[in-house]
Amino acid sequence: MAGSRRRRWRAALTGALAGSLVVVVGACGVVDTKDDRRAAEELAEKHFPGQLKAIEARTLFPGSGGSEVTFAVTDDRDAMVRLRVDTDAADGRMCDRKECAGVLAEAVQRGRQQAEDFRTLRGAFDACGYEVVALGTTGTSPYVVAELTNATVAKVLGEIGECVQRWTTASGADSALAKAQASYVNVVSPSVADRRDRGKDTWPTVMRLTRTNLLASLNKHAYVSASYEIEAGRVDTAGRARVVRPFREREKFGETVQNAVKEQLRATYPRVVMSTYQWIWRLEPGRVDRQTGYVLFCPEPGARGQCVNPDDAALVTTDGRGNPVGKIRLVHDVREGTGALRLPPY
Structure with a gap:
């Protein structure tokens, strides 16, 4: 009897849970992009007949309603156009909470300009022998492929600097790049590049090279970010480089340095x-196995035994794992009160 009662109780509980699940699912509904995509396609055909082809739609969820629809541009293999549309908006069909025709026109103009800017970038890097395999999400900060060693790093960074100069010159004196203070290029190893998420060849080039899946497949490994100062359109082609590590690797590196310096x-x-x-760790000139950066410390523990608003720093050079090599140089009074750090350049 007891076993029978337990079985009936379990069956009742299972039924109750299943019923609850049905209610929850029914209340939430099914989120899809069909209506938004259809509306975007109709809008595109009305205002840009035959020029745009919808290739992807994703739900903007949570935080904002509607969908983001991505179009290919039929006469530009590189260009993509993205439009955020919400057919369920309380005040009618809206795009980024604005009237859709104007938003689409701006998106098309922006997409074509991004493609043109990309071709300028690609041409500059192709001319000096470096293929652009990815772009930062804003369409800048290109990723290129090179094997960096102590024997090659200075040469490679110099060659990439020449690419940046070509890119800056080709972009024109009035371009945002020429007026910028610096440009950044990310360098990944051939083995990492070979395993990257390439996406579909049928996608527009700018879409394929800025996809989060592609960037994630590259950024999950350590890579080198090279910075090149720009002044009045002239690039310091020697550049400076730092190692960018994935989170866990960065934490392990930091702990190794901090523990060694503490001792x-x-x-x-x-x-x-x-x-x-963690401060920025820059590669020593001509080396990929030596990097220099600051470690902050407090001579005495503060509140709760912690180091709060440290005013002292140690400049240290380490190997690739974070083990210090050579002497540590101490720097004091590195903070303005409890505000910004003012660490000397190195």
Whole structure:
């Protein structure tokens, strides 16, 4: 009897849970993009007949209603157009909460200009032998492929700097690039590039090279980010480089440096507390196995034994794993009160 009662209780509970699930699913409804995509296609055909082809739609969820529809441009293999449309908006069909025709016209103009800018970038890098395999989400900060070693790093960074100069010159004196203070190029190894998420060849080039899946497949490995200062359209082609690490690798590197520096500082500051803040680690010129950066510390523990608003720093050079090599240089009074850091350049 007891076993029978338990079976009936379990069956009742299962039925109740299943009923609850049906209610929840029914209340939430099914989220899809069909209506928004259809509306976007109708809008495109009305205002740009035969020029746009919808290739993808994704739900803008949560936080904003509607969908983002991506179009290919039929006469431009590189260009893409993205339109956010909401057919369920309370005040009628809207695009980014504005009237759709104007938003679409701006999106088409922007998409064509992005494609033109990309071709300028690609042409500059192709001319000096570096293929652009990805772009930052804004369409800048290109990713190129090179094997960096102590023997090649200075040469490669210099060649990429020449690419940036070509790109800057080709973009024109009035371009945002020529007026910028610096440009950044990311360098990934051939082995990482070979395993990247390439997407579909049928997608517009700008769409394919800015996809989050592609960038994630590259950024899950350490890579080098090279910066090139620009002044009045002239690029410092030597460049400076830093290593960008995935989160876990970055945390491990930081812990190694901080623990090693702490041990050395204890001779002078027995109660020293390290800050967990991670500064930029720049590659030493001509080296990929040496990098230099700051570690912040407090000679005495602050509130709750922590290092709060540190005013002291150690400049340290490490190997690729974070083990210090050479002498540590201490720098004091590096913060304006409790505000911004003012660390000397290195």
